[in-house]
Amino acid sequence: MLWGRFFLGLSGTVGVFLLCIFAGFMLHERHVTAQELVKRAQMHFHAIFIMRQWNAGYDGVYVEKRPGVHSNPHLAHADLTAVNGTLLTKRNPALMTREISDLFNEAGLLRFRVTSLAPINPENQADAFERRALHAFAETGVREVYEESAEEGRTYFRYMAPLLVEESCLSCHGGQGYAPGDVRGGISVRYDITESKQAALERTVLLVALSFAAVLLLLGGMYLMTRRIMGRLWIAQRFIERMAVTDELTGLYNRRYAYSKVVTELALAGRHHAPFSCLMIDIDHFKAVNDTYGHPSGDRVLRDLARIIKGCCRASDVAARFGGEEFLVILPLTDAAGARSAAEKIRTTVLENTFSTVEGQPLRVTVSLGCAAVEFGGAGTVSTEDVIAAADKALYAAKHGGRNRVEGELFTVASVVSVVGEARYLGGRDAGVDDGEA
Template identity: 40%
Template sequence: MTLQNSDYKSPWKRFAVNISMVILLFISSLFTGIYLNHQKTIEKELTSRAQALFNSLVIARKWNALHGGVYVEKVPGMQSNPYLENPDITASNGKTYTKKNPALMTREISEIADREGAFQFHITSLKPLNPNNIPDPFELQALLSFSQGKTEAIGKEKIGEATYYRYMAPLFVEKPCLTCHAGQGYQLGDVRGGISVRFNINDMMRAQMLHRLLLGLLFTGTLISFMGIVHRLVGALKRKLVAAENLIREMTITDDLTKLKNRRFLHDRLKEELERTTRYRHPLACIFFDADHFKMVNDSYGHEAGDAVLKTISATAQEQCRQTDTLGRYGGEEFLMLLPETNLEQACALAERLRQAIEGQVSIADQHHIRITATFGVACYSPETTADQPSLSDFIKQADTAMLEAKKAGRNRVGIAS
């Protein structure tokens, strides 16, 4: 009797699905963490870059403001700052110099950086003097957030095929700023405006896309590899458990000493055969046999000798069995053989052959050569001649009674149930 795979199909399927879900969750969490950490690193790097640009410009502006502005030689084509009072001066050598305040310096640096394709600066405020400093939508939202206490604003925007990183931080009113902006009602420490930084991040976006692609391929490969390994491990575990279950089942229906089927199995099999015999109207016979004078063997030679005798009888009986017959140890020195589709005459002939085979055997135990015989009882049930199907216990009792009658008649012979 073996355990069918279908017995395990449903629980093993659930087990495999549960393990797969755990692995999927674990690997997904792992790669999601890697992806998010990479994204966080990129965002941090972009912010650090923008902050460095902003701080560099703030330092340059502060230097300019500390000196009250910087005068440069006014060359042909250079426009003076129209928002400053008396921005130009004439030196003793006759040359004209114009004043570059922090705001104008910031705009001109931004124009140079833009031409170089590196980055862009834009100084702006909610109350700009210069129309060129009017805030765009991102800058307007940032300025409003600064008035509520926020210290920086970050965003991305797409212009045509290019993607830009936007950063903006506030500018606070300091003492040098009041020279130009006191008239606008600003006081020390007020948010006067801000500087926004913008730079192209197309290369970074392409690198991120490649990273996502590689991470996706790695995730897929890792998941497939893990699933393959788990499938093999689960398959191996399943085979071992099925084999162990089959072994346990076999042990529960097998006699430990003779390795024949035990009484439990014989009862189950006889019940099946009786029903099948009645259904298909084929004869069924059974042979009940018992070792003669077995107690004397145990008393004279010991239980090990008795075990050797039982093994010899078992091996001899198995040699006489047909493929369709079932042989088992019924208990103690008693044995039962079930013979499907066998009539009484055929069963008696088999019992006689078996009796002669056992009589001719010698069991060797502790250097003792022991000969033993067995007595047999044969019973047969044929639906063609018997109206009612006998019960399991009655059928065995018929063969047992026939064996007991044969023992009374002198042992080592075959008795037939009436």
């Protein structure tokens, strides 16, 4: 159906539009989540960097060398004895960072460390991710590298930013050929984001479910609304189509439809060599009714007559208002005798019916009828115009023969033809009957 295609097109457009919006929300959510992970790693990096600066600002700090506290073998003069006899050992920025990282790692919070491509301490050797990051710092000038990695069924966010050589670094690394501003390594941060990823996945699933639910609800509402609108449009279209072929006053078919029906039925009759007839009906002295009782009463007579004519017709017959007080009845598969019988039935029913004015005053109404019948088996041809003109001519004869009577014309032909010019019957009543005194 047309409305079905319309709804599918509309719902498809709206559905794609909404899905694009929800997809945009999802992409934005992923982008925001990724940015939050980076900001969190940057925060950890800067916190570690500031702690290292604090340590480096004092050229390392000393801690009490208790049991389990070992000296840094990579530092010269790592141990000293305080004036009170306490044995102290030095913690430079790298070792301090490592020991604090171990505490964070044991607590299950995060892990960070300082590494380089050429570390003094072999335990600070860079892994694959850190080597890629360090090469990127040295070769491309980027200032941060990050990625997600899966390890032992967990998901981790890894981040690394470079450490640039400062004057305070040269006390330990001066022998490695560094100059201030060089990239001597970087701080690597790793923390577990398994739960965060799971929560993000759950949010995504929820958003997708809500998106589809919203789309389905919207499309359902649109379907009901569209169906209702299209239903009303269908009713309006049927009404317009009915009005296009219906006489508003009487409810019968109008002149245009009646003429087209004569064309169709006469063509069918010619194709099958079946009889065809039509009746032209006119109210006697109708002008006097209008002049004496007014047009509202005249309209009432027309409506009552239309009801009588329709009641006398078969299901296959077509009744139409053909002019002011003139009616046409199309009788398919009806010969001349059948047409006259139908005409007499209408005439006597009208004669026996009691009409009245709008005030209730009784009126005596009669009609004159002209029959035109087409039968096959003879010679020559007949057209739609010929048939209607013959019915009109027979009606004229009935009027001039005393009114309230039936007259007929018969065509016995071989075939039916279409005649250009038949449309003159669509413009108005033919001049065959004088409306002024009809």
